[in-house]
Amino acid sequence: VTLIDTRNDYEVKLGTFSNARDPRTQSFTEFKDYVARLDPAQHPKVAMFCTGGIRCEKASAYMLQQGFKEVFHLKGGILKYLETVPEAESRFNGECFVFDERVSVVHGLAEGEAVLCRGCRNPMRPDEAVGSLCRECAEAAPAGASERERQMELARARGEAHLGDDAAAAAARN
Structure with a gap:
């Protein structure tokens, strides 16, 4: 077969x-x-x-x-x-x-560990990530991408979103 x-x-x-x-x-x-x-x-x-x-x-x-x-x-x-x-x-x-938002599932349909690359939107295992990018996107990233990754990490550390409506609300509060 x-x-x-x-x-x-x-x-x-x-x-x-x-x-x-x-x-x-x-x-x-x-x-x-x-x-x-x-x-x-x-x-x-x-x-x-x-x-x-x-x-x-x-x-x-x-x-x-x-x-x-x-x-x-x-x-x-x-x-x-x-x-x-x-x-x-x-x-x-x-x-x-x-x-869907789970990205991946395992046995029993429990949520897996995979995340989406912020560049190409393809799934990747966490150990493949370079910040929020897959290796291919990280290697091809334009200048300034590492600063964007740093800003995302700082926002995460503050418990805030870096992009989207949540980030706009946090900026308005600040």
Whole structure:
């Protein structure tokens, strides 16, 4: 069985199933290009998964149209798996990116440790962060970015926001 993670590269980076293939897509529209490089004769059985199951339903139908004979997908996606499969029995490694304020979840759908890069908005593990940026954004940051990081740290130390409505309210109070 060929196991395919149908999610985008930034999602796969946080976590995936053991032995899953990463198509290295930046958007789901690139999945067709990945499938075009696969030979249905060499991959007679395909299993795939995604975050919640919707992307897999579309990908499964597409692969069947392209001549793949047996195509399966994880019903309910990784989220249902993490909700129902005990961690001790799990084959999922890492965290699952989610499109809400939690950023990522782990088994039992508990909030994970991942944070979003303030530059590219991609998820990253805390140990990958350079301030509030991922390494790639920190290396490409223009002059003044380190000062912005310093100001953000000072605001955090004061228990205040650096940007947004909360920061505007704090400035008005000051």
